Structure formats: structure tokens, C-alpha cells
Amino acid sequence: xPRKALVLFDIDGTLLRRAGLHHREALAAAVKKVTGIATxxxxxxxxxxxxxxxxxxxxxxxxxxxxxxxxxxxxIVDYAQxxxxxxxxxxxxxxxxxxxxxxYKLWRRGIPAGLVxxxxxxxxxxxxxxxxxxxxxxxxxxxxxARDRAELVGIALRHARREGWIxxxxxxxxxGDHPNDIRxxxxxGVRSVAVGTGLxxxxxxxxxSPDVLVPDMRTLSIEMLLGETLLAKxx
Numbered sequence: 001x002p003r004k005a006l007v008l009f010d011i012d013g014t015l016l017r018r019a020g021l022h023h024r025e026a027l028a029a030a031v032k033k034v035t036g037i038a039t040x041x042x043x044x045x046x047x048x049x050x051x052x053x054x055x056x057x058x059x060x061x062x063x064x065x066x067x068x069x070x071x072x073x074x075x076i077v078d079y080a081q082x083x084x085x086x087x088x089x090x091x092x093x094x095x096x097x098x099x100x101x102x103x104y105k106l107w108r109r110g111i112p113a114g115l116v117x118x119x120x121x122x123x124x125x126x127x128x129x130x131x132x133x134x135x136x137x138x139x140x141x142x143x144x145x146a147r148d149r150a151e152l153v154g155i156a157l158r159h160a161r162r163e164g165w166i167x168x169x170x171x172x173x174x175x176g177d178h179p180n181d182i183r184x185x186x187x188x189g190v191r192s193v194a195v196g197t198g199l200x201x202x203x204x205x206x207x208x209s210p211d212v213l214v215p216d217m218r219t220l221s222i223e224m225l226l227g228e229t230l231l232a233k234x235x
Contacts, residue, residue: 047178177200178198
């Protein structure tokens with residue numbers, strides 16, 4: 001194994017599945033609390049989106065102006081996180097197949113693992129705590145930190161370099177369940193690993209040419225993630 005390496009994980013559909021109900025409810029409740037506008041995520045294609053973009057779509061659908069959305073967004077983001085921390089249930093049964101085992105293997109080998117997610121910071125970390133996965137993750141790049149997922153990957157890479165976890169030659173993999181994860185990995189020159197545990201089928205994922213595509217993490221090994229000889233192979 002290489003001396004330095006990094007593995008980044010999306011959350012929803014990748015580490016967890018069918019764990020979004022309380023998250024969506026927290027976004028809607030925050031919008032109502034701050035603006036008085038009643039809305040839901042119904043009809044919003046939330047898969048692969050950043051939370052702020054989901055909130056923008058929810059408000060715009062109800063006729064909120066761009067100026068109102070910009071002005072109220074920081075307060076909505078704050079309330080959404082507060083609400084979710086209070087309402088998030090135990091998520092240990094929502095962990096995707098073999099995700100916990102893969103994180104454990106990385107931890108045992110001393111390979112840093114982090115998050116790149118569309119979740120807001122406190123929402124993302126709360127999910128990891130309630131799922132029992134927090135101990136395996138060193139850091140994260142979250143929705144409010146950038147405009148899109150590709151920028152979040154860049155933030156994660158810069159953080160890892162500052163910490164000395166990787167250098168310019170270190171292998172890096174991003175595991176996700178959505179075409180946006182694949183695009184974000186490719187935009188940053190890191191290995192894209194797609195899993196079929198989200199809402200997007202493998203037939204759609206393969207059209208975006210991930211470096212590795214698997215049904216779930218049960219078929220992933222660390223060598224497959226980071227080994228040079230398997231680069232650009234579909235499992």
C-alpha cells in the first residue's frame with residue numbers, strides 16, 4: 001500500500017440509505033420558522049444536491065424572490081441544523097452494506113477517511129454520530145462551504161495536504177452514489193468510485209464513466225480503491 005493516501009465519502013446513498021426523512025423535515029421546518037413559508041422537498045430532485053440548493057429550490061417554487069432567499073439563507077441554514085440535531089433518530093440500521101467494515105479497514109491501516117457531502121456540517125456529523133461511524137472520519141467538506149460538489153472536493157484535498165496526509169503523488173478516491181460525485185472526482189483529478197446503493201441505477205452511473213462501479217461496498221477492497229493496477233477498471 002502507498003505510504004500516503006486518502007478516501008473521501010459521500011453520505012446519503014453511499015454511507016447511509018433511506019435516512020433522509022428527518023433531514024428533509026428539518027429543512028422544511030427551518031424555512032417555515034424563518035420565513036413563514038410552508039414548503040416541502042416534494043418534487044425537488046434532492047439526490048446529489050447541496051442542502052443550500054435544495055432550500056433555494058423549495059423557496060423558489062413557492063414564489064420567494066432571489067433577494068429574500070439570499071437574505072434569509074444563513075438563518076435558515078442555522079435553524080435547519082439545530083432542528084436536525086434535536087430530531088435525528090438512531091441511524092445504525094441505515095448504514096449501507098459493508099460501509100462500516102470498509103471504514104474500519106481504512107482506520108486500521110491508518111489511511112485517512114473524510115466526508116464530501118451535500119449535507120450541512122452539523123447535519124452531516126450528527127448522521128455519522130447516530131450511525132456509529134464518526135470515529136472513523138477525520139474531517140469533512142460540507143454544503144455551506146462551497147458552491148458545488150467539485151469545490152468541496154478541492155477543499156478536502158487542500159485540507160489533507162495541509163495536514164500532511166497526502167502529497168502530490170498520493171492516490172485519492174471519492175466514493176459516491178450520484179453522477180455529481182463522479183463529476184466532482186474527475187474535476188479534481190481523483191479516482192471516482194460509484195456505488196449502486198443510492199437512487200441512481202447502475203445503468204445511469206456507468207454512462208458517466210466512473211473509474212470503478214460496484215453494486216455496493218461489499219465488493220470493494222482498499223487495493224481496488226487505491227491500487228494503481230486497477231485504475232479505470234469497472235468491477
